[in-house]
Amino acid sequence: QHEEALAARSKDNLRSPICCILGHVDTGKTKLLDKIRQTNVQEGEAGGITQQIGATYFPVDALKTKTAVVNKDGKFEFKIPGLLIIDTPGHESFSNLRSRGSSLCNIAILVVDIMHGLEPQTLESMRLLRDRKTPFIVALNKIDRLYGWKKIDNNGFQDSLEMQNKGVQNEFRDRLEKTKLAFAQEGFNSELFYENKSMAKYVSLVPTSAHTGEGVPDMLKLLTTLTQERMTNALMYLSEVECTVLEVKVIEGLGTTIDVVLNNGILREGDRIVLCGLNGPIVTNIRALLTPAPLKELRLKSQYVHNKEVKAALGVKIAANDLENAIAGSRLMVVGPDDDEEDLEEEVMSDLENLLSRVATDNRGVTVQASTLGSLEALLEFLKQSKIPVANISIGPVYKRDVMMAGTMLEKSKEFAVMLCFDVKVDKEAAAYAADVGVKIFTADIIYHLFDDFTKHMAELAEQRKEESKMNAVFPCIISPVAIFNKKDPIVIGIDVLDGALRMHTPLSAVRTNAEGKREIIDLGRVTSIERDHKAIPICKKGQPAVAIKIEGPNQPLYGRHLEEKDLLYSKISRKSIDTLKEFYRSDVTKDEWLLVKRLKPVFDIP
Numbered sequence: 001q002h003e004e005a006l007a008a009r010s011k012d013n014l015r016s017p018i019c020c021i022l023g024h025v026d027t028g029k030t031k032l033l034d035k036i037r038q039t040n041v042q043e044g045e046a047g048g049i050t051q052q053i054g055a056t057y058f059p060v061d062a063l064k065t066k067t068a069v070v071n072k073d074g075k076f077e078f079k080i081p082g083l084l085i086i087d088t089p090g091h092e093s094f095s096n097l098r099s100r101g102s103s104l105c106n107i108a109i110l111v112v113d114i115m116h117g118l119e120p121q122t123l124e125s126m127r128l129l130r131d132r133k134t135p136f137i138v139a140l141n142k143i144d145r146l147y148g149w150k151k152i153d154n155n156g157f158q159d160s161l162e163m164q165n166k167g168v169q170n171e172f173r174d175r176l177e178k179t180k181l182a183f184a185q186e187g188f189n190s191e192l193f194y195e196n197k198s199m200a201k202y203v204s205l206v207p208t209s210a211h212t213g214e215g216v217p218d219m220l221k222l223l224t225t226l227t228q229e230r231m232t233n234a235l236m237y238l239s240e241v242e243c244t245v246l247e248v249k250v251i252e253g254l255g256t257t258i259d260v261v262l263n264n265g266i267l268r269e270g271d272r273i274v275l276c277g278l279n280g281p282i283v284t285n286i287r288a289l290l291t292p293a294p295l296k297e298l299r300l301k302s303q304y305v306h307n308k309e310v311k312a313a314l315g316v317k318i319a320a321n322d323l324e325n326a327i328a329g330s331r332l333m334v335v336g337p338d339d340d341e342e343d344l345e346e347e348v349m350s351d352l353e354n355l356l357s358r359v360a361t362d363n364r365g366v367t368v369q370a371s372t373l374g375s376l377e378a379l380l381e382f383l384k385q386s387k388i389p390v391a392n393i394s395i396g397p398v399y400k401r402d403v404m405m406a407g408t409m410l411e412k413s414k415e416f417a418v419m420l421c422f423d424v425k426v427d428k429e430a431a432a433y434a435a436d437v438g439v440k441i442f443t444a445d446i447i448y449h450l451f452d453d454f455t456k457h458m459a460e461l462a463e464q465r466k467e468e469s470k471m472n473a474v475f476p477c478i479i480s481p482v483a484i485f486n487k488k489d490p491i492v493i494g495i496d497v498l499d500g501a502l503r504m505h506t507p508l509s510a511v512r513t514n515a516e517g518k519r520e521i522i523d524l525g526r527v528t529s530i531e532r533d534h535k536a537i538p539i540c541k542k543g544q545p546a547v548a549i550k551i552e553g554p555n556q557p558l559y560g561r562h563l564e565e566k567d568l569l570y571s572k573i574s575r576k577s578i579d580t581l582k583e584f585y586r587s588d589v590t591k592d593e594w595l596l597v598k599r600l601k602p603v604f605d606i607p
């Protein structure tokens with residue numbers, strides 16, 4: 001069996017490449033997928049396109065039929081046996097098709113709305129593709145929306161473009177150039193596919209319409225070209241199984257099942273398999289290998305067909321015991337006759353452990369939760385680049401126990417009592433509990449939105465602390481009374497500012513030497529009004545005309561008995577007030593004011 005597989009390993013015997021569709025919401029990913037899948041009624045079933053679990057398989061005959069309009073002389077040669085396209089478009093399935101940091105998705109279609117250009121999720125998809133070094137083509141979709149477009153259903157793009165009037169052609173060129181420029185700004189060189197001289201250097205742009213089907217034949221042909229010319233090594237058969245869990249699902253009558261994509265190798269009923277579980281490795285035996293029943297047989301017994309064995313590449317549902325804690329995104333390994341089960345357990349768990357090892361060692365950081373191993377990995381990578389520390393990670397829906405984990409931060413570092421949740425549901429009880437204890441939960445299905453939420457949260461907290469610290473912030477000043485209007489409760493006096501600036505709420509003190517010759521600090525209270533010519537003002541600076549101020553506070557000294565007009569008054573600074581200025585008001589304090597703070601320190605015996 002091993003020999004057979006190796007013998008089959010040659011560039012003339014390739015397996016089907018796996019293709020994912022990514023892009024911003026509403027660019028037409030789903031519609032485009034529908035359009036590719038759509039069987040041509042006149043020609044009957046287009047060469048046996050089959051619906052699999054989580055994927056659609058296009059055998060080479062289907063590809064030939066679908067690309068016929070752009071291969072009229074039939075000279076284009078197909079070397080791949082078919083193409084497996086993953087049904088769920090978007091980041092999640094892409095980031096899940098992974099193995100040891102590299103992507104199992106061989107090629108991707110990045111869908112861009114030609115009317116909108118690059119959008120936030122387009123950029124995020126591009127980052128993912130770049131990180132995983134996945135080749136991709138760009139479908140510039142919705143060309144039928146170019147003003148005045150005349151359609152020919154399912155036509156080749158070049159042919160359709162030639163038929164358009166000058167205005168449409170100009171608008172197309174204009175939007176094409178804008179898109180190329182935008183790609184260049186992101187560090188990708190791109191070219192219209194039939195003007196692309198080097199697939200290695202330039203990303204190919206294929207104009208498409210998911211409504212009229214125009215450009216779809218070009219897109220399929222381009223995918224074929226790119227895979228069979230540039231990635232034959234990756235497409236040679238391996239005897240080893242390469243398989244990833246796309247989804248974990250409970251199915252009535254089957255219990256918890258896993259939907260997997262088999263990239264390489266063969267799976268058989270009864271195989272002993274090892275995969276990564278939330279609470280440790282899962283080892284079990286394949287009870288059933290299920291693929292959807294063809295439409296016409298659907299009314300018979302079951303929704304599924306049982307397979308004795310399946311061969312890469314395809315999507316298949318696996319029924320087995322003990323799959324409850326399986327993690328989407330986990331690798332699946334088959335225990336061979338020479339394999340040590342424990343080695344394989346370690347191997348599959350290492351994916352989760354690698355992620356666990358990335359959390360902050362000092363246990364101070366946010367809590368991160370994602371739907372799958374792959375999306376968690378992508379999120380952690382992003383947070384690392386954004387310098388947001390992570391203390392806890394988890395996979396799957398958010399439950400109360402997860403919030404409790406995040407809640408441990410409330411005492412350590414309140415600002416990190418935050419959960420950043422990507423593409424997961426939050427359980428009702430968990431949400432209520434979080435609101436109760438003060439854990440913030442942010443959910444998003446665009447990664448960088450979580451960054452925005454978190455940044456905003458930090459800014460709000462800083463603002464709140466600044467507000468709370470207002471009373472602790474004491475700006476330095478020395479003032480000299482020039483008139484006493486009211487001796488006590490409240491003290492009202494006229495003053496000149498000798499140094500610094502007097503602000504509202506500043507606490508004031510006088511320093512006197514008492515009868516025994518000891519230095520004594522007399523607290524007057526806080527400034528509750530500053531007026532010049534009966535008009536309230538917030539601040540009086542050194543050298544400005546005199547102002548009348550009111551000072552209020554408990555146990556005020558009495559002018560004439562405890563205090564005299566000639567006593568200078570100082571803003572009452574303390575260690576805490578200085579720290580507060582440093583933390584929250586650094587940009588508001590001038591150099592001269594820092595010097596004055598320094599001069600005031602000995603007055604209040606601050607080291």
Ligand code: GDP
Binds near residue numbers: 025028142212
């Ligand atoms: P997704 O969010 O990327 O999967 O986008 P959908 O496939 O759901 O499409 C979003 C919207 O755009 C739907 O209303 C589609 O009918 C429309 N749409 C998709 N492709 C095209 C296209 O090629 N031309 C036009 N005019 N509309 C399109």
